[in-house]
Amino acid sequence: MTTAYLESQTLSVAPMMDWTDTHCRSFHRILAPHALLYTEMVHAQAVIHGDRDRLLGFDQGEHPLALQLGGSDRLQLAEASRIGEQWGYDEINLNVGCPSDRVQAGRFGACLMKEPALVADCIGAMIAAVKIPVTVKCRLGVDELETYEHFTDFIDTVAKTGCNTFVVHARKAWLSGLSPKENREIPPLRYDWVYELKKQRPHLKVLLNGGLSTVEASLESLPRVDGVMIGRMAYHEPYRLHLLDHAIYTSHLPVETREALLMKYRPYVEAQCSHGIAVKHMTRHILGLFHSQPGGRMFRQVLSEKAHRAQGWEVIEEALQATKI
Numbered sequence: 001m002t003t004a005y006l007e008s009q010t011l012s013v014a015p016m017m018d019w020t021d022t023h024c025r026s027f028h029r030i031l032a033p034h035a036l037l038y039t040e041m042v043h044a045q046a047v048i049h050g051d052r053d054r055l056l057g058f059d060q061g062e063h064p065l066a067l068q069l070g071g072s073d074r075l076q077l078a079e080a081s082r083i084g085e086q087w088g089y090d091e092i093n094l095n096v097g098c099p100s101d102r103v104q105a106g107r108f109g110a111c112l113m114k115e116p117a118l119v120a121d122c123i124g125a126m127i128a129a130v131k132i133p134v135t136v137k138c139r140l141g142v143d144e145l146e147t148y149e150h151f152t153d154f155i156d157t158v159a160k161t162g163c164n165t166f167v168v169h170a171r172k173a174w175l176s177g178l179s180p181k182e183n184r185e186i187p188p189l190r191y192d193w194v195y196e197l198k199k200q201r202p203h204l205k206v207l208l209n210g211g212l213s214t215v216e217a218s219l220e221s222l223p224r225v226d227g228v229m230i231g232r233m234a235y236h237e238p239y240r241l242h243l244l245d246h247a248i249y250t251s252h253l254p255v256e257t258r259e260a261l262l263m264k265y266r267p268y269v270e271a272q273c274s275h276g277i278a279v280k281h282m283t284r285h286i287l288g289l290f291h292s293q294p295g296g297r298m299f300r301q302v303l304s305e306k307a308h309r310a311q312g313w314e315v316i317e318e319a320l321q322a323t324k325i
Contacts, residue, residue, distance in 0.1 A: 295323030
């Protein structure tokens with residue numbers, strides 16, 4: 001376990017389906033040189049039987065990097081964890097928080113909050129299979145299981161396996177009646193539960209996730225937990241990710257400008273384009289870089305209208321110049 005990995009846990013970027021692919025993570029690494037990055041959730045069965053280059057491939061510059069797995073079969077999860085370690089990931093994380101219907105139908109994600117013994121069995125098998133850290137991302141509860149005691153019973157059951165790191169989305173999940181989007185917004189945030197968990201169980205690493213939409217809110221939470229995980233803020237307003245990384249790790253240095261950070265992405269974009277990857281797969285992740293800034297609307301418009309026909313970096317350069325008009 002490297003020092004860089006341990007330090008990175010203070011700030012991490014959430015696994016987000018259809019968003020945090022390798023191109024997104026490479027951009028986020030430029031914005032946040034010290035943060036821990038996560039893959040999109042990948043089902044253990046897909047890791048074992050699927051196209052591993054597509055599902056697991058990443059750029060070496062993305063480290064430290066965690067692979068998030070979904071599943072509830074201990075043998076599959078153990079094998080997928082071994083494969084993830086062989087591919088060079090720094091951490092394996094089990095998703096026990098996603099509330100989508102598709103995930104429930106496969107008996108993984110947030111519905112596993114109802115089965116702490118099963119989660120512990122899976123985590124135990126994963127820990128036994130690898131030498132890298134195995135962690136859990138969970139909710140406060142699910143459906144009618146919504147007391148603090150249920151929440152801590154879940155944590156304690158899983159922690160007995162030797163798992164000592166829990167990323168807690170500080171909301172419960174409703175498995176019926178709410179969409180995944182609504183489950184990120186409607187159930188009330190209970191940061192006090194997460195703070196109390198850390199206070200009562202200081203030997204555990206507790207990372208807070210959910211509703212952290214500003215740099216200030218994230219920094220305010222840090223003294224009471226071991227780390228913060230941000231999601232939509234990092235994606236829709238990526239410059240805030242840079243500001244947060246800077247505030248935590250390098251506040252003694254000048255903050256970099258949006259343009260300077262974007263130019264650091266150029267070598268990656270050009271390398272990908274040279275390998276036949278369409279530039280639109282990269283531009284979709286940078287649309288919010290100039291959010292609420294003069295020229296920000298034009299930056300987004302140029303990329304949205306022209307990237308699908310563009311051949312390379314020139315469309316990003318055009319968008320950048322549009323911010324200066």
